[in-house]
Amino acid sequence: xxxxxxxxxxxxxxxxxxxxxxxxxxxxxxxxxxxxxxxxxxxxxxxxxxxxxxxxxxxxxxxxxxxxxxxxxxxxxxxxxxxxxxxxxxxxxxxxxxxxxxxxxxxxxxxxxxxxxxxxxxxxxxxxxxxxxxxxxxxxxxxxxxxxxxxxxxxxxxxxxxxxxxxxxxxxxxxxxxxxxxxxxxxxxxxxxxxxxxxxxxxxxxxxxxxxxxxxxxxxxxxxxxxxxxxxxxxxxxxxxxxxxxxxxxxxxxxxxxxxxxxxxxxxxxxxxxxxxxxxxxxxxxxxxxxxxxxxxxxxxxxxxxxxxxxxxxxxxxxxxxxxxxxxxxxxxxxxxxxxxxxxxxxxxxxxxxxxxxxxxxxxxxxxxxxxxxxxxxxxxxxxxxxxxxxxxxxxxxxxxxxxxxxxxxxxxxxxxxxxxxxxxxxxxxxxxxxxxxxxxxxxxxxxxxxxxxxxxxxxxxxxxxxxxxxxxxxxxxxxxxxxxxxxxxxxxxxxxxxxxxxxxxxxxxxxxxxxxxxxxxxxxxxxxxxxxxxxxxxxxxxxxxxxxxxxxxxxxxxxxxxxxxxxxxxxxxxxxxxxxxxxxxxxxxxxxxxxxxxxxxxxxxxxxxxxxxxxxxxxxxxxxxxxxxxxxxxxxxxxxxxxxxxxxxxxxxxxxxxxxxxx
Amino acid sequence: xxxxxxxxxxxxxxxxxxxxxxxxxxxxxxxxxxxxxxxxxxxxxxxxxxxxxxxxxxxxxxxxxxxxxxxxxxxxxxxxxxxxxxxxxxxxxxxxxxxxxxxxxxxxxxxxxxxxxxxxxxxxxxxxxxxxxxxxxxxxxxxxxxxxxxxxx
Numbered sequence: 001x002x003x004x005x006x007x008x009x010x011x012x013x014x015x016x017x018x019x020x021x022x023x024x025x026x027x028x029x030x031x032x033x034x035x036x037x038x039x040x041x042x043x044x045x046x047x048x049x050x051x052x053x054x055x056x057x058x059x060x061x062x063x064x065x066x067x068x069x070x071x072x073x074x075x076x077x078x079x080x081x082x083x084x085x086x087x088x089x090x091x092x093x094x095x096x097x098x099x100x101x102x103x104x105x106x107x108x109x110x111x112x113x114x115x116x117x118x119x120x121x122x123x124x125x126x127x128x129x130x131x132x133x134x135x136x137x138x139x140x141x142x143x144x145x146x147x148x149x150x151x152x153x154x155x156x157x158x159x160x161x162x163x164x165x166x167x168x169x170x171x172x173x174x175x176x177x178x179x180x181x182x183x184x185x186x187x188x189x190x191x192x193x194x195x196x197x198x199x200x201x202x203x204x205x206x207x208x209x210x211x212x213x214x215x216x217x218x219x220x221x222x223x224x225x226x227x228x229x230x231x232x233x234x235x236x237x238x239x240x241x242x243x244x245x246x247x248x249x250x251x252x253x254x255x256x257x258x259x260x261x262x263x264x265x266x267x268x269x270x271x272x273x274x275x276x277x278x279x280x281x282x283x284x285x286x287x288x289x290x291x292x293x294x295x296x297x298x299x300x301x302x303x304x305x306x307x308x309x310x311x312x313x314x315x316x317x318x319x320x321x322x323x324x325x326x327x328x329x330x331x332x333x334x335x336x337x338x339x340x341x342x343x344x345x346x347x348x349x350x351x352x353x354x355x356x357x358x359x360x361x362x363x364x365x366x367x368x369x370x371x372x373x374x375x376x377x378x379x380x381x382x383x384x385x386x387x388x389x390x391x392x393x394x395x396x397x398x399x400x401x402x403x404x405x406x407x408x409x410x411x412x413x414x415x416x417x418x419x420x421x422x423x424x425x426x427x428x429x430x431x432x433x434x435x436x437x438x439x440x441x442x443x444x445x446x447x448x449x450x451x452x453x454x455x456x457x458x459x460x461x462x463x464x465x466x467x468x469x470x471x472x473x474x475x476x477x478x479x480x481x482x483x484x485x486x487x488x489x490x491x492x493x494x495x496x497x498x499x500x501x502x503x504x505x506x507x508x509x510x511x512x513x514x515x516x517x518x519x520x521x522x523x524x525x526x527x528x529x530x531x532x533x534x535x536x537x538x539x540x541x542x543x544x545x546x547x548x549x550x551x552x553x554x555x556x557x558x559x560x561x562x563x564x565x566x567x568x569x570x571x572x573x574x575x576x577x578x579x580x581x582x583x584x585x586x587x588x589x590x591x592x593x594x595x596x597x598x599x600x601x602x603x604x605x606x607x608x609x610x611x612x613x614x615x616x617x618x619x620x621x622x623x624x625x626x627x628x629x630x631x632x633x634x635x636x637x638x639x640x641x642x643x644x645x646x647x648x649x650x651x652x653x654x655x656x657x658x659x660x661x662x663x664x
Numbered sequence: 665x666x667x668x669x670x671x672x673x674x675x676x677x678x679x680x681x682x683x684x685x686x687x688x689x690x691x692x693x694x695x696x697x698x699x700x701x702x703x704x705x706x707x708x709x710x711x712x713x714x715x716x717x718x719x720x721x722x723x724x725x726x727x728x729x730x731x732x733x734x735x736x737x738x739x740x741x742x743x744x745x746x747x748x749x750x751x752x753x754x755x756x757x758x759x760x761x762x763x764x765x766x767x768x769x770x771x772x773x774x775x776x777x778x779x780x781x782x783x784x785x786x787x788x789x790x791x792x793x794x795x796x797x798x799x800x801x802x803x804x805x806x807x808x809x810x811x812x813x814x815x816x817x
Contacts, residue, residue: 235716242711344786352786356778364771371767380763384705386713386756393771520687520694527684538684583718600687600718609687 003068006056007147013049013104014137016042020130024123028196036123043111043126046133047104054101057088057146067153070094070146076159076577078548086170087160089177093146098173099290100136102181103129110185110210117206124192125185132184135317143309159577162549168228176221176248180286182214183255187283190276191325194332199272204265207279209636211262215255216632222248223625231587236518236596236613238621241390246369247289253362254282257355264348268340268413271352273333278355280329284322285362291318292369343415350408357401364393402456402506405499406463410470428466432458443515453510460503464496494635498628505624511617518614520600524607532614534595535559536568540606541599549573551584554599554608558588570610572599594618693733700729700739703756704746713756 020042027035057070061084066072074090075083089098107129114122140146189207193199225248230238239245258278264271291314342348368385376382406428407421436455440446471492472484521529523538530536539555551573558565568586575582585598593616600609688694698715706717707725714722714729725746732742746754758764 233716237716240711244711341790344783349786352782353779356782357775360771360775360778363774367767367770371764375763382751382753383758383764384753384756385758385767386703386705386711388703388757389767392757397771397775521684522687523684524682527682529684610684 002056002059003065003147003149006053006060007145009049009052009056010137010141010147013046013053013100014134014141016046016049017130017133017137020046021127021134022130023127024130025127025195028120028123028127031120033119036119039123039126039130040111042130043104043107046130047108050097050101050104053147054088054097057094057097058085060147061085061087064157065153066155066157067150068146069148069150072150072154072157074157074160076157076548078576079157079160079165080547082170083160083165086164089173090160090164090169093140093144093148095173095177095290096136096140096144097146099177099181100133100140102174102177103133103136103184106181106185107133110188118198120196121192121198121203121206124195125188128188128191128195129184132188132321135321139313139317143313156577159548159575162573162575162578162580162582163232165548165575166228166232168224168232172221172224172228175217175224179214179216179218179221179255180248180251180290182210182217183251183279183282183286185210185214186255186258186279187325190279191328194276194325194328197332197335199276199332199336201266201269204262204272204275205640208259208262208266209641211255211259211279212632212636215252215259216629218248218252218255219625219629219632222252223622223629227622230618231585233583235598235611236585236615238512238618241368241387243369244293246365247292250362250365250369251282251285251289253358253365254278254285257358257362258282260351260358261355264351268342268348270340270342270348272336273329274352274355276329276333276336278359280322280325281359281362284318284325285366287318287321340414342413345411345418346416347408347411347413350404350411354401354404354408357397357404361394361397361401364397365390368393399452399456402460402502405502406459409495409499410463410467424470425463425466428459428462432462440514445515447514450510450514453506453514457503457506457510460499460506464500464503468496489638491635491638491640494631494633494638496631497634498631501624501627501629501631503624504620504627508617508620508622508624512615512621516613516615516618519612521610521612522603522607523610524605527607529610529612531612532593532595532616533560534565534614536595536597536610536612538608538610541602541608544571546573548577549575549582552599552602554586554597554610556586556597556610558595566595568595568597570597570599572602589619591619592617690734693730696733696739697726697729700742701726705754705756707750707754 020039023035024039024042027033027038057068059065060068060071061075062081064071064075064077064084070091070093071087074094075087079087088094107126110122110125110129114125117125186207189203189210193203222245225245226238229240229245230236258275258281261271261275261278265275368389372383372385407425410424411421432455435458436451437446439454440450471488472481517532519529519531523529525538525540528535528537535558537557537559539557541552541554544551544553551571553569553571556568556570558568566588568588570586571584573582573584574580583598585596587597588595593614596613596615598611600611602608686694701715702713704714704725706712706714706719706722708719708721709717712719712722714725729742729746732745737745743755747759752759752761758767760768
């Protein structure tokens, strides 16, 4: 009964979505206020309906209703409750429901935080979001229904893939989807502006905070995915250039470019058409990512052919969204004004150059991800595109981008002078170069790549220091340092923090790549191994029973200079239902290094093969990402956005709002 | 009491006396294997390098590579052998061929096209952009508006 309610709620949601997608947009075109007013209640109603469906599926998982096909396929009676609930997004159908649920959350958010927008704009935005949800709901209801019954019911479920039975699974997909789907807001703003022909600086100002919020979620989501792979997969890597990872990385790159381009549109009125294009790109890549990961096309092109209905729907949907918005773009964008003029050497010029680099990087990831699929589909042979390819291609594209990242914030808008910039930055460059050469040498192993990496990181930090110093000296009126710091806008601090996060990230990547050490040893009980100055003593394993698995848990005492540092408990688990063995690595986290121990295979006499890693600075990789996201949050807490939010609290009659369409 | 002291003294020496032995008989060969294996694909896995995979087939393949290293084959000979047996699929760094030209050239082509497009777009933009000169009256109006704006809190 409950699953049918969920199914029914989805059908109703589809009806509401159709209304929401058609009436407000039409109303905006004919300036009919009452048609436009449909958008808000429709968005909220749709949210309630999708929420109902989501809860129904959650309930089916909670009560172990194995007469629902999806529940039987992705959970099991022994699976603990929190993983049963996380199993909602454990496979294709449920992930789409999660996607849809999050889309409806964003819609409600837009309906609440858009009262300062002109009504036509808001109606169009919610209308476009409604159309997107029509696509997703249709997809679910026709070929990918999570509420499909299994009659007769299964006695027990096939269980969630043990790899996914991890706290990371509970939080990572919702986080990532908040980012993916968040770009639908930026997309809808762009399409609404194209439809209305109101592509101006105000449009950029409105869509900036939404884009930044989505980008923050995306950053945290991608970082969490990487961290999850690091501790769950058990071989110590943190990024594999796996197609699934690439699928989440591409929208991130597009979103990053979009944020920077919107900054120019907002401040200087330029790059309007380009910003719109990037918004379309970011969302299209989010869609592509969702479908790439969930359609099975990555495992094999032929998996696609086994279920042609789904594949066809996906292709048509992608074609409509991407093709439709590009046609609209081609039709409307040429009428967009140019905005303020600027020279090639200017902050605008550098941001644009950085955008080109980011998009080229994005194109390479796309190429590397899809190329094997195309070759295979065209029967031109099977190839693998992996880390060596991406590393080779990415480094030359990202190095100039990072270099520009240091200069850009110091360059003036409109027109900057290269010689003047060079003089302002010569110390920053000198200091970062010397440090980058000396530090690896002090650490005992000098390689050009480590120096290059550190140079980029120190360059970012040094230019931030130069920039901050100049601005604080110039800040008027604030006598004390504290007062001057407070005078700089939060949006500026957000940029500083986010850029510093990139530097931390680069430090982490460089140090891990340059200085990590590993050892594969056969350890008898009581034997020791030394790595990176730490001594690991293996004290045997014992059997541990989990809720749905049995594990051999090793005990490893770690000491440094005779003093015990920590005790680590790596596990080798066997999950009953799928009879799958999993390696649960033990990680001792630290600011300057991680110790990482994973159990290999049992050998004779209680001995085990054990893999030990010493990974310097690896947590800086994720720390850097969190700092980037913190920068984004700081930026949207800027005064002018708070003012905009506050303004909406004073209830303004609709007519009055229509009368002043460009209020910001 | 004395025996306890003896025991206490013994324990740490007992613990440090035995160094765990490396899994590999020949650490140098193992390092070479590792360097090769990170560029090779585990053929039966979703997306794992030969170095990372625990699949039995990966284990076999690693043993074979180890044997080839023991026979003193060069890296190129080993890779050629693997490609002849499993095809290009085994290589994570796709070889330069007619069919992969676009893959390798693409990123830099994109960058080049982007850079040229950027310069052209900016040139064209500059041409379109004519400096708007303000008339005296307009200028006065702007100054007036600006000062009004400044006076407002």
